[in-house]
Amino acid sequence: MFRWKQALAVVLGGAIAAGAAHAETRVTYKSAKAGTSYYQMGVELSEAIKQGTGGEVILTVEESQGSVQNVMEAAVRPGNYIFTTPPALAAQAREGSGPFEKRPSERFADIRGLFPIPSLTMHIVLAGEAGAVPLEAIEGKTVLLGKGSFGATEGEKYLELFGLKDKLRVADAELGNAADALKNGQIDAFVTAGSFPAPNVIEASASGGVSLVTMTDEQVEQTGRTRVVIPAGTYAGIGEDVVTTALPVVAYTTTRMDDETAYLVTKTFWEKKAEMADSAPWWKAVTPELLETMEGTLHEGALRYYEEAGIAVPDELK
Structure with a gap:
């Protein structure tokens, strides 16, 4: 009986140890x-x-x-x-x-x-393969900001901050259609925020070529956001580093x-x-x-x- 109890104790002890190990x-x-x-x-x-x-x-x-x-x-x-x-x-x-x-x-x-x-990185995307372009490149364009997102709110803030609101047209549409709208010529540019490489920017660049706005250090400082660099080659056709902002x-x-x-x-x-x-x-x-x-x-x-x-x-x- 004693040996049986000893054997049982060994088995139970082993089971408990195995459970603890896992x-x-x-x-x-x-x-x-x-x-x-x-x-x-x-x-x-x-x-x-x-x-x-x-x-x-x-x-x-x-x-x-x-x-x-x-x-x-x-x-x-x-x-x-x-x-x-x-x-x-x-x-x-x-x-x-x-x-x-x-x-x-x-x-x-x-x-x-x-x-x-x-980080949530701001992208200002324009139709056309011009590479990295200055912020002023969106003047006179139809720009899609989207609604309710960080990118939309931040984009609207930048239009006010840099005096661009009255120098372009803001499209009334959802951001989910941005790549198609850019490809079809319904818009000239869109603003989006996300980690890079951003899927919607990849889609847009693959379907027709895009440019990205690159900001000056002074412009970045004015936004109050963190400066970030999207490396050259991150997106098709963008062979230069792009300076932008991020949350x-x-x-x-x-x-x-x-x-x-x-x-x-x-x-x-x-x-x-x-x-x-x-x-x-x-x-x-x-x-x-x-x-x-x-x-x-x-x-x-x-x-x-x-x-x-x-x-x-x-x-x-x-």
Whole structure:
């Protein structure tokens, strides 16, 4: 009887050890609407994290209606919750300002940074293969801004800022038709914002050739946005670097994520980034320098990785 109990204990102990060895850490990744480039990025990141950790961390991508919702849920989500948002929104949440003024929460103070992801980059696209052209090239043109998106709002702001609103025609149509409308001559140009290379710009350049507006450093400074360079060759027919503006986007979590998980996710992201960029070029635009655009404080686990990797971290993030 004693030997039988010993054998049973060995079997049970082995089963428990095997279960522990295969334990998974589950993380929710709140991104964007299904079908968007940012949702696709979440899928790519999920696959990279699973592969890079040998299945130790499982990232489940969850559809979102936008960055404000992502940040709002940071106040109520338990455990391992990662969400994407422009850094300015995370700052507004902590301050209880902007869209969070009527729904403040002390738990917004628990928001912590992990790593940057591709920025929302402004593209002003014109018909014709002239390469990189100055902002004034859209004068006298019919320009599609779209409605309700960051790109539409930002584009409208630029028309006012640079005195162009009365020097062109704004088309009344949805941005989803931009490439076809440009090809068919219904519009002369369109404005869009997204990670580059942007699918709708690729489509437009492949179907007839396009030009891109490149801005001066002075113009970029006037917008108050981050300067970004779209490298030559990113789009067919654009053989020069294009200077434009961008709204940074960051993957955040909260202090409810344990240090080891934050460390492992951050480490795996950077180690798998080059591999992700081989199949999805928008990851090439993410560099450690983008940490300078982050607002708030890094998660202790993420900071541990950056210090181990010798990556410079702005003092205000520590």
